[in-house]
Amino acid sequence: MKFDLAAWSADKLARVEQALSAWVVADAPAGLGEAMRYAVLDGGKRLRPLLVFAACEAAHGDEAAALRAACAAELIHAYSLVHDDLPCMDNDVLRRGKPTVHVKFGQAQALLAGDALQALAFELLAPDEALVPAPVQAALCRLLARSAGHAGMAGGQAIDLASVGRVLTEPQLREMHRRKTGALLQASVMMGAACGVVTDTAHSALQEYGAAMGLAFQVVDDILDVTADSAALGKTVGKDAAHSKPTYVSLLGLERSRDHALQLLDEAQQALARSGLPDTRALGALATMVVHREN
């Protein structure tokens, strides 16, 4: 019987939305809470939370810990978008079909909202010990911090900044994306696994799955930036080319980029097959969705 990703996702997404709405506080002072909620709620594919849940299921992990990890990963993603959209970065005015946070709340509030969302991500991972065992809390903080910082997302953004108007080789482009987008996607998978216990073999396989799926996500992002329209994508299209940013499409062309995405999907699925985990259907379906999505 075919795995029904939509049905599987529906329950998880409902729990994530409810939890984010509860945890991203409205009562933060002086409009900060409003800006934080605007940045996080009612938008996004919630891919990172779904990856956390899928890996947690594969590892028979603790769902309460996974819910916190899922929301934390999404908060890091949301904060990165807020900062990335600022005038000193991409200067973007449209995100998920709505005005960006700084357009709506001003640059200073957007800056603070991003900063506070990053802190809140770690706060969610470190609740009272009665809620999540300390070793799991520590492991989740470790994974998230490494993926968000200089070795991961922030480092990738710095390479991105420095690459405007330059031609990168494929290894350079891959390294940029591995950090900028891939690190947090892979960390989402590994955080899900850290909510349970997996063998070393499964751990390595999940890391390979996360790396391949994370890169595939970015290759498809580059493709959609060229082929989709703004309404479907919910954000400004063609912005990479407009900003003279190197992309897979500018490097390999559209056809070879599509082939590359399919090859990475194959790598991700093979890694799952090697994992020895009994049920990786959700992880497999998510990788397929990442590559075949239209927005």
Next chain:
Amino acid sequence: MKFDLAAWSADKLARVEQALSAWVVADAPAGLGEAMRYAVLDGGKRLRPLLVFAACEAAHGDEAAALRAACAAELIHAYSLVHDDLPCMDNDVLRRGKPTVHVKFGQAQALLAGDALQALAFELLAPDEALVPAPVQAALCRLLARSAGHAGMAGGQAIDLASVGRVLTEPQLREMHRRKTGALLQASVMMGAACGVVTDTAHSALQEYGAAMGLAFQVVDDILDVTADSAALGKTVGKDAAHSKPTYVSLLGLERSRDHALQLLDEAQQALARSGLPDTRALGALATMVVHREN
């Protein structure tokens, strides 16, 4: 015999500088590491690290954990200064006697350096378990995240933003500073204590000490903004007034502000006396230094 704070501090400061230099990586990509190091190294009083060490000593805590907590607190402080100096915030060009990070490296790199420093703070608190026990890691992450986020520093910044040009009551001003500066100073004390084990009585007393000393720090900051000169202070003076920001001096005047700082110092010392901890000399000397400092 009088406690010699300078002698006590010298060893701690050397270890903090060495650790920060090792942990704030130079090899972060595309100039990011350089901007991060510029923001953190060779500057600052390192008050937060000293508070961590002093509280750790009082609690007979683990020094390896304290060193990580000390550096993590300083990284949060450093990132907040980088973001606070940005043009969309205070638009300041001088910090610790040097050009601010965005003047030197550009706004985008300054934004990313701040973001990466916050992530690095949590990365330092969550190393491999062989280095720091998981319950201590989790406790440190919990304390730091809460003090840095919407309920602490970022929330205080939001109130600060919203208060420009307004007259605040003393309770409102206190609440702003409790979050903006006080939360991280208090968390530094409590992180030091979390590296060891303290009684509930000592825990409460240290919280009261941290609250009083944290507020005293800000009252004195407001005084120095009026009375010091830029060379001694290493940053632009008179900037609060120039930005029409409410301060203790604008609210209470200079003399009553000084009296208030001394009263808070007394509260801090009384809390230490109540703590039941055998050796709180360093904590006591730091509170005295905070109130009687000249920069």
